[in-house]
Amino acid sequence: xxxxxxxxxxxxxxxxxxxxxxxxxxxxxxxxxxxxxxxxxxxxxxxxxxxxxxxxxxxxxxxxxxxxxxxxxxxxxxxxxxxxxxxxxxxxxxxxxxxxxxxxxxxxxxxxxxxxxxxxxxxxxxxxxxxxxxxxxxxxxxxxxxxxxxxxxxxxxxxxxxxxxxxxxxxxxxxxxxxxxxxxxxxxxxxxxxxxxxxxxxxxxxxxxxxxxxxxxxxxxxxxxxxxxxxxxxxxxxxxxxxxxxxxxxxxxxxxxxxxxxxxxxxxxxxxxxxxxxxxxxxxxxxxxxxxxxxxxxxxxxxxxxxxxxxxxxxxxxxxxxxxxxxxxxxxxxxxxxxxxxxxxxxxxxxxxxxxxxxxxxxxxxxxxxxxxxxxxxxxxxxxxxxxxxxxxxxxxxxxxxxxxxxxxxxxxxxxxxxxxxxxx
Numbered sequence: 205x206x207x208x209x210x211x212x213x214x215x216x217x218x219x220x221x222x223x224x225x226x227x228x229x230x231x232x233x234x235x236x237x238x239x240x241x242x243x244x245x246x247x248x249x250x251x252x253x254x255x256x257x258x259x260x261x262x263x264x265x266x267x268x269x270x271x272x273x274x275x276x277x278x279x280x281x282x283x284x285x286x287x288x289x290x291x292x293x294x295x296x297x298x299x300x301x302x303x304x305x306x307x308x309x310x311x312x313x314x315x316x317x318x319x320x321x322x323x324x325x326x327x328x329x330x331x332x333x334x335x336x337x338x339x340x341x342x343x344x345x346x347x348x349x350x351x352x353x354x355x356x357x358x359x360x361x362x363x364x365x366x367x368x369x370x371x372x373x374x375x376x377x378x379x380x381x382x383x384x385x386x387x388x389x390x391x392x393x394x395x396x397x398x399x400x401x402x403x404x405x406x407x408x409x410x411x412x413x414x415x416x417x418x419x420x421x422x423x424x425x426x427x428x429x430x431x432x433x434x435x436x437x438x439x440x441x442x443x444x445x446x447x448x449x450x451x452x453x454x455x456x457x458x459x460x461x462x463x464x465x466x467x468x469x470x471x472x473x474x475x476x477x478x479x480x481x482x483x484x485x486x487x488x489x490x491x492x493x494x495x496x497x498x499x500x501x502x503x504x505x506x507x508x509x510x511x512x513x514x515x516x517x518x519x520x521x522x523x524x525x526x527x528x529x530x531x532x533x534x535x536x537x538x539x540x541x542x543x544x545x546x547x548x549x550x551x552x553x554x555x556x557x558x559x560x561x562x563x564x565x566x567x568x569x570x571x572x573x574x575x576x577x578x579x580x581x582x583x584x585x586x587x588x589x590x591x592x593x594x595x596x597x598x599x600x601x602x603x604x605x606x607x608x609x610x611x612x613x614x615x616x617x618x619x620x621x622x623x624x625x626x627x628x629x
Contacts, residue, residue: 261458302324434455
């Protein structure tokens with residue numbers, strides 16, 4: 205057996221993997237045709253037909269709504285903006301609490317703060333990393349207005365149970381489905397099960413428009429409110445006879461006609477792009493499933509995992525070496541990966557110092573009972589510190605030979621772990 209690169213041997217993978225590029229001739233043609241119309245943005249921030257966007261934006265929204273079988277799709281310029289629009293639409297006010305996961309991109313938990321809301325962290329479940337319903341139940345108070353869950357890495361949260369909790373407490377469920385287009389839970393598409401679903405069209409997602417996002421909902425009022433938040437809604441509340449003005453000081457979250465034109469073409473190919481990621485992940489799981497202490501991603505019964513990330517759990521007690529040492533060896537063999545995902549978000553200074561806007565700590569000073577120093581999410585901490593190893597199928601254009609090399613590199617490190625154990629002592 206060849207010597208591990210970390211011990212002076214040669215790396216099994218000696219080249220950079222080719223990055224995945226989903227933009228092709230059809231997208232380029234669509235952009236050129238849109239440019240020739242002279243309409244680069246179809247929005248106007250006052251009450252008129254253009255308040256709702258240009259022809260490509262409207263076409264994209266209608267096509268997306270049809271593909272995901274929802275009444276409304278509202279385009280915005282990023283998934284971050286989509287989260288802000290969604291949280292604003294449900295009427296979050298200063299002091300309202302929103303239950304959020306600590307294991308996600310930071311924008312998810314920043315959304316309530318924009319409106320003076322208070323993020324309250326609940327732990328994640330240990331198999332597919334969505335919000336743990338029992339932890340959510342324990343976090344609910346009389347101030348709770350919503351649950352904001354994340355369908356992390358391309359697998360759904362326990363959406364049925366979370367929706368039941370929301371209904372029982374007369375609160376909203378919002379799905380951050382940035383990483384899970386076409387993921388399914390009991391035959392239903394992720395992002396369409398909660399009151400609002402949020403999708404990302406950032407350049408490293410399954411499909412993209414460079415930057416962009418979409419909110420979906422079956423609720424007419426929520427859809428209208430998100431459209432008002434997207435485009436300076438304060439200018440149109442009178443002609444639209446809007447009575448509830450909460451959070452309707454609008455932003456500029458508008459998608460351009462060029463981005464919409466790209467999105468229309470990308471959506472036509474979403475099945476191809478998602479299935480390619482699934483194929484890569486399936487091969488990795490099947491080829492590494494026999495290694496004790498390495499636990500490939502679980503797919504809950506009735507669910508579809510679309511693998512924005514292939515995430516394995518690592519048990520150092522079984523493997524006999526720490527994840528960090530194992531990771532260093534993988535790195536030296538040329539296997540691109542990351543460990544831990546993100547540091548639990550309640551460790552961010554904005555929470556530990558409880559300062560968001562101004563010296564008085566608004567909005568945290570509204571609710572004196574929130575103390576992030578005492579936040580206890582042991583599953584999240586364990587995944588971050590010791591257990592999680594992730595590979596990004598969305599990032600690379602991998603052929604069968606590349607996949608064989610990735611598998612061989614991982615197995616090479618595992619099969620020589622005794623040398624790593626000796627080295628780490």
